[in-house]
Amino acid sequence: MKPVILVVDDSRVDRRLVGGLLNQQTTFDVKFASDGNDALRRMSQSRIDAVVTDIVMPGKGGLQLVQEMRKHYSQTPVVLMTACGNEDISAEALTNGASSYVPKSQLGDRLSLTVARLVNRAMTDRCRSLSGKLMTTSVFHFEIGHDLFMIETVVNTIHRTMSSMQIGDPSDRIRACTALEEAISNAILHGNLEIGEMELAAARRSGGNLAVNRLIEARSRQPNLRDRRARLRAELHRDFARFSICDQGHGFDALSRAGHDLRDYFDAGKDRGLTLMHSLVDDIAFNESANEVTLAKVHA
Structure with missing residues (x-):
């Protein structure tokens, strides 16, 4: 079963761009949400192994999504997509529970590897040894x-x-x-x-x-x-x-x-x-x- 990655962005063009980068990793099943509320709804309905989210969105933005996930989906890693101008919110989101971030200017080089590593760790965490x-x-x-x-x-x-x-x-x-x-x-x-x-x-x-x-x-x-x-x-x-x-x-x-x-x-x-x-x-x-x-x- 492929890991399911949820891409959260209010821009359809950007969602498809990020989805295309992640789909270069054939092990991923990429899903999409238009904002934080949509993302939480999708997470309540089906398994999500990692979330890649924009920061600033209408409705529930990336920071609010991270805070809600820390309460209800702490086992699911969150990767922030950061851009110039949202440094304050990005820093707060990292402090509040996000697992990593990738600048939008470096998505092509860093995103797939960052997500793959976090997904592997999350899956390992679920299969821990009882002897430990x-x-x-x-x-x-x-x-x-x-x-x-x-x-x-x-x-x-x-x-x-x-x-x-x-x-x-x-x-x-x-x-x-x-x-x-x-x-x-x-x-x-x-x-x-x-x-x-x-x-x-x-x-x-x-x-x-x-x-x-x-x-x-x-x-x-x-x-x-x-x-x-x-x-x-x-x-x-x-x-x-x-x-x-x-x-x-x-x-x-x-x-x-x-x-x-x-x-x-x-x-x-x-x-x-x-x-x-x-x-x-x-x-x-x-x-x-x-x-x-x-x-x-x-x-x-």
Whole structure:
């Protein structure tokens, strides 16, 4: 049975555009809703595995939809489609329960992969092992090279354990793992491979994922970078999860970002990883050189 993805947008043209991008993944069954009220009605009538929603719509908009889903459909991940001008609402929606976001300018490159990963985690969460209920503490240590494909494997291992232990609710687990995924990606790309945000954005604009992969491969062959590793320690308890991710790069000026509001990061997808990390966990802290970040998710 194919995962069912509900696309919510008041524009028929935009709905079809997003549906076409998702239909490139033949594993999806894409449905459509015209606003938040229509989406909730459809969710009450049939199974929906993930929601992709616009932010600003007549009637019930994206923020209100996220808030209602957190109450009644917390197991269903929500991906926001963000645009310049709706930064305030997007930041609030992430804080209130959305699982991730993709700038509208990057839908072609990011949307299908983002949705696929969230759907896989949600399905894993529903199939958790009963033996995990007996586990009180679990600690993982990983060393990760430059292969970005390994990030999903590592994060899925942690997510399965969180699910088995029933740490938080399904939405908590999915959001924490999304933040973790971004932290590891930042450690590899910006820390160990020293690829700047502007350089990465330029590669993405010029040739999409293919150009980004070529850039990663070129950096991975440099003698001073090729042996670097990102190190992850994941500490899981019944009432909290803590992740520490350390790279072997030179760090960055974390203090210069400390005064930024979440809204500052939404423009054209700027610092998307930091935005998600700040939005989806309860606490985030960098070491003095900012080449190690610790994320904490607390479950009351």
